[in-house]
Amino acid sequence: MLSDSDARKFFEACFAARDQAGLAVDRPDNCPLLEAENLRISAENALIKSLACIPGLEAFATGILPLDTRAKVLKLALQLFVPSCSDTKTILQRYTEMGVRERAA
Numbered sequence: 557m558l559s560d561s562d563a564r565k566f567f568e569a570c571f572a573a574r575d576q577a578g579l580a581v582d583r584p585d586n587c588p589l590l591e592a593e594n595l596r597i598s599a600e601n602a603l604i605k606s607l608a609c610i611p612g613l614e615a616f617a618t619g620i621l622p623l624d625t626r627a628k629v630l631k632l633a634l635q636l637f638v639p640s641c642s643d644t645k646t647i648l649q650r651y652t653e654m655g656v657r658e659r660a661a
Contacts, residue, residue: 600626603633 558566567585574581579588601619607629608617621629642650 600630604629607633 570587571584574588581588581591604616604621604626605619607613608615616629
């Protein structure tokens with residue numbers, strides 16, 4: 557473990573490098589990597605919980621899964637959703653065309 561003075565120097569160097577790189581954080585003492593990992597985990601949790609509306613997958617509503625099962629569920633969810641995803645231009649074009657068809661009907 558680092559002494560208090562060494563730890564202070566280490567964190568000062570880390571924060572200076574973070575600021576020089578222009579990495580945004582919520583609070584001055586936060587680590588950008590830990591914030592990014594927290595956001596990823598929050599997004600994964602939301603994705604897992606969203607699966608609960610599919611019949612047979614209601615158990616995922618709790619979001620509490622063993623790590624190996626969690627990894628499998630995330631892989632399955634991404635495999636389900638990725639084919640429906642595309643770039644922004646394509647998505648907007650698709651919605652525009654849907655709106656045109658609905659108005660014509």
